[in-house]
Amino acid sequence: MNLTNESYIIMISGKNSIEFYYRDKRGWYKVSTRGRKFPAIAEQILNHVLPAVAGIKPNVSIKVEHYEDPGKRVLVSPRGVETI
Secondary structure, X not given: OOOXXXXXXXXXXXXXXXXXXXXXXXXXXXXXXOOOEEEEOHHHHHHHHHHHHHXXXXXXXXXXXXXXXXXXXXXXXXXXXXXX
């Protein structure tokens, strides 16, 4: 079973937004609601993930998806499906 960071996608969704966080060989990335991709560091990701996990932000949910083959990860957003 592949349990490396590269095998997960973190999805944070709010009332009108959805953001994705994932890691590849070059580092962590954030994909915004508009589909724009930004480099990120682990601390930035924790700053977004922890309030959602703790339930501090109302109407925000978090979902983590696991992919055995990181090459088959997909982002499913209102803009469509994208393979990363």
